[in-house]
Amino acid sequence: MTTLLDVQDLRTHFFNEDGITRAVDGVSLSVAEHETLGIVGESGCGKTVTALSILRLLPGQGRIVGGRILFEGQDLLAFSERQMRALRGNRIAMIFQEPMTSLNPVLTIGHQIAESVSIHRGATSSAARMRAEEMLEMVKIPDARRRLDDFPHQLSGGMRQRAMIAMALACDPRILIADEPTTALDVTIQAQVLKLMLELKVKTGAAIILITHDLGIVAETCQRVVVMYAGRKVEEAPVAELFARPAHPYTRGLIASIARGKGRARRLHEIPGMVPSLSQPIAGCAFAERCQFAATRCRLEAPELLEVAGRPGHRAACLRLESVLAS
Secondary structure, three states: OOEEEEEEEEEEEEOOOOOEEEEEEEEEEEEEEEEEEEEOOEEEEEHHHHHHHHOOOOOOEEEEEEEEEOOOEEEEEHOHHHHHHHOOOOOOEEEOHHHHHOOOOOOOOOHHHHHHHHHHHOOOOHHHHHHHHHHHOOOOOOOHHHHOOOHHHOOOHHHHHHHHHHHHHHOOOEEEEOOOOOOOHHHHHHHHHHHHHHHHHHHHHEEEEEEEEOOOOOOOOOOOEEEEEEEEEEEEEEHHHHOOOOOHHHHHHHHOOOOOOOOOOOOOOOOOOOOOOOOOOOOOOOOOHOOOOOHHHHHOOOOOEEEEOOOOOOOOOOOHHHHHHHO
């Protein structure tokens, strides 16, 4: 399949009074046409900052200090701000984590969707409103025509998230970035929203980058997954392969911490220790202080992301990989 997005050695730092926070530290990933890529990891591991870096929507203290972001062969880091504005919401769209804070509270839902269509498609106000109604119907909001004139506070959490999806897909983007799209929703609505996203992916042909800390969601929706830890990519594999045979100690810990089945209660696995501070340079493996397999060299030498022997497409960054796999 054709590669739509190719992020190479991305480094994003935040510069503040306390020093430099290395939020993303040499991350590489790619997304192919029609693919759903999951990015998982604990809060603060750099998932959202990676997405914001792709769209160049970093807050004032954030700066991309290295790497390349190739979209359809063009480096987005060389784009002017005007070129990026034409791209955002058009060729690459994003669903943010909390729709109530992402939607404008003083503008109607219909206006916010139609505005995107008018800006990027040059549509007339009536044509843009028709497109907004069409999108609300597509995301299965009942009585779509009436809902066009509702304000965000008049919709439930699930409805607001559907409206965000409608806005993101209104201009038929090639890539949809979904940042924790179901975090604020209950389990039933969460399942409905995920099902809707996959259905719309088939209809529109968009590729999806799904950012989440929920491995269960990844197992249900993604073809491939990237595991991040402390601003670095530590493992990458097809989803079925990752869950069947995780290679990196951190990924193993994440999977072991998932509650399974309804049988006899058991104590959930926990990963000991704390995530290292990203405001200090990490010389070796970022996970070394929490890893039961760590040796002296793990604290001194940063591991490369290498393919696991006999597992095409499965790569892990671990200096003690043979010991881990043998355990």
